[in-house]
Amino acid sequence: MSSKSRLEQRFAELKAQGRGGLVTFITAGDPCFEASLDLVRGLPGAGVDVIELGMPFSDPMADGPAIQASSLRALGAGMTLAKTLDLVRRFRERDSATPIVLMGYYNPIYSYGVEAFLADAKGAGVDGLIVVDLPPEEDAELCLPALKADIHWIRLATPTTGDRRLPAVLANTGGFLYYVSIMGITGTRAVQADAVRVAVERLKRHTELPVAVGFGIKTPEQAADIARVADAAVVGSAIVERIKDGLDAEGRPRPGMVSDVLDFVGSLATGVRAARD
């Protein structure tokens, strides 16, 4: 990348401030486009440093029940990949500093067309991509074209990623490295801070990239524990559950849903910010 990208800028700021960051995941279009846009627009004010936005998919193999359900809610409300990009575009009208990373699965992108998707994503203000079912073995599909389009490719490293495989995972990875702290799917097992510390130290011996840790972080305390040992903590399922709790029987957002969710996000941010004091 020529000058510093939004992601590089943000992690440089966090380093300068001497604190860990908060990355939050919600699914684009959950529970509907308008409420989702309100949520995303409110995240930076609630203290979120990087926004991870899920691209809904009918078959989210790496996700647990909470995010599966959020994906189906979004699709049920008519969300598409084109609308996800539109949501990013609308967010960027008012916020040009907060990095947005899209996370999801390959088929909707493949269906949209790789070149068209990258051009539209870049135009909308997307900073990075996490595509769960594209390992390094399939880099020619989307990773290399994304790098050419000046969009970061953010890879997941997992407890099964041994030292021999790590270089392949790190190659072409930019912005940050996402460490999956548990064996399993999103939002199921609880994270263990001590194990994460050891894992992050190992990763840091191989890369200078910031390391964000996610899968299994549900409370402000856990987020703080992780922010002490990693560059950022990622919270997803716990936030998505709050969204679900704020819906009425027909699946429509109840009054106050957005502010309730943002309050919870604010408590996560407070935890993360106090972690290294």
Added chain:
Amino acid sequence: MSSLNTYRGGPDEGGHFGLFGGRFVAETLMPLILEVESAYTAAKADPAFQDEIDYFAKHYVGRPSPLYHAERLSEHLDGAKIYFKRDELNHTGAHKINNCMGQILLARRMGKKRIIAETGAGQHGVATATVCARFNLPCVVYMGVEDIERQKPNVFRMKLLGAEVVPVTSGSRTLKDAMNEALRDWVANVEDTFYIIGTAAGPHPYPAMVRDFQCVIGNEVREQIAEAEGRGPDSLVACIGGGSNAIGLFHPFLDDKDVRIYGVEAAGLGLDTDQHAASLTGGRPGVLHGNRTYLLQNDDGQIQEAHSISAGLDYPGIGPEHSWLKESGRVDYVSATDAEALVAFQLCSRLEGILPALEPAHALAFVTKLAPSLPKDHLLVMNLCGRGDKDVFAVAEALGTEI
């Protein structure tokens, strides 16, 4: 036909059959996928592994299955001389066990302690539960709640065999969701668990490995028809859901240029409706469950529900090698509707005294259209890949009969 030297060379090192196949899985699974691949490569090169498969094929599965001249059906259709490859006579009543036996022997070589599988109709689940009982390994089968409701006898069979059947309530609650759930289990238990995938699909090396285990079907046909007729077949017909019985019959003959090959997809209520399972005819290329292949999907790339009266064909994808064989033009892919399969089911029962599974009833429905136009000395081999006992309730319901 194009000028390829061989149609049997795939996949390449990355698991690709032309555009199709590959390894589209989460990073957590990648090391394991690579481990399965290297273990399978080593096993293939070890004569002791093949000896073990052969032993159990003969003494436990009951191979070779007969190649049977369906004389009355041939007379009735008044055209080609029709042979059935009787894989419905295998232990557990279908071709599925050929694959399960190969995979569990590999899992044992790898020292895996726990087996998981997905199932739609329950045939693969039963076959997996069977080999797990035989080799004393705990078995967890994921099955959509919709399918559990439709296939109660098979659910009970699996339980009798000692398997745990986990109801899948996510998504559309059918086979594709059962496969998602099995993949989620695998991600969480990679250290000790082996995933026995039921068809020639999924991430590399599964499509090639499952094909290799099923090729016993075609290899036996080659020997048996030479013995019966002194020459090879003129055409081959098999039904396609994921496509494992079909690839097992077809693959050994792909380079026999004079052999015509037909794969029959499930057209459900008709290809002009949205209620079918014909991925090749009605879908387009996409990525799901670890491979690129033809998929039923909407304009946004969301996977759509398949429909077929046959639960075993009720899957929105297909094995990647079939996608490639379609594009290369080597195999003709056709389809048969629910109604046509039901007619064929009854025809076979009355003329040959064989209740076919609804899956091969689709293949037979196509045979009834193809055979009359062919000369009497045309040798047609159809894979009768499963028996129909499991389907009597579904057939009774479709015919409006109370039993």
